[in-house]
Amino acid sequence: MEVLAVGDDPALRRSDRRTVDDFDALERAAAVIGLGAGVDPADHARFEPLRALLGAEFAATRKVTDAGTLPHSRQLGVTGRGIAPRLYVAFGVSGSPHHMAGVERAHTVLAVNSDPDAAVFAHCDIGIVADWRDVLPALTAALAEAASDRAAAVPVPLPPPSHPPENPGPDPGQRTWSLL
Numbered sequence: 001m002e003v004l005a006v007g008d009d010p011a012l013r014r015s016d017r018r019t020v021d022d023f024d025a026l027e028r029a030a031a032v033i034g035l036g037a038g039v040d041p042a043d044h045a046r047f048e049p050l051r052a053l054l055g056a057e058f059a060a061t062r063k064v065t066d067a068g069t070l071p072h073s074r075q076l077g078v079t080g081r082g083i084a085p086r087l088y089v090a091f092g093v094s095g096s097p098h099h100m101a102g103v104e105r106a107h108t109v110l111a112v113n114s115d116p117d118a119a120v121f122a123h124c125d126i127g128i129v130a131d132w133r134d135v136l137p138a139l140t141a142a143l144a145e146a147a148s149d150r151a152a153a154v155p156v157p158l159p160p161p162s163h164p165p166e167n168p169g170p171d172p173g174q175r176t177w178s179l180l
Helices: 041-054 062-066 097-103 132-152
Strands: 031-035 057-060 087-091 108-113 126-129 175-178
Touching (some): 031 041, 041 132
Parallel strands (some): 031 087, 087 108, 108 126
16 A cells, blocks of 8 residues: 655645534434524523523524524524424514524414514414513423422323314413513
8 A cells, every 4th residue: 555645635624623512412403492583692591590490401593503503403494493392482583583483393382572563473373472581490490390380299190081172272372461
């Protein structure tokens, strides 16, 4: 065997960039918290208690990943990836069709946006028109209380249903609340 000496090619360069993200985490997640441009990157840490309560993964819109706030592996949508969690909670997401295509398989979509005309409300199951800064602590507290109550409750076995439910699917009507 002969070894060839090949000089450096100025048209090529080697990157030291390494993946520091669990690429498959979004695929396995039962809950995903989506952060959009409506959430300042300096505030992303404020979502950690909610993420821990839900056992959720973070995802983002293209604007957020292009800004380098979250890795591109966390980008949802046509130019990102599609997910199918039981719950997708969108904070500050405008609802671009390109982004929403990535969450169309989510079982339940909860959207929080201060703009009542945001396109995200046309794609969600539950919409809250309010500033995310007001909703996040209230939602986190309510979920923490529910988790505490559930942990303290004594499980009671339910009898099997005598007949199948008449409407086993989700409520076809969109539910939107305003806190403004």
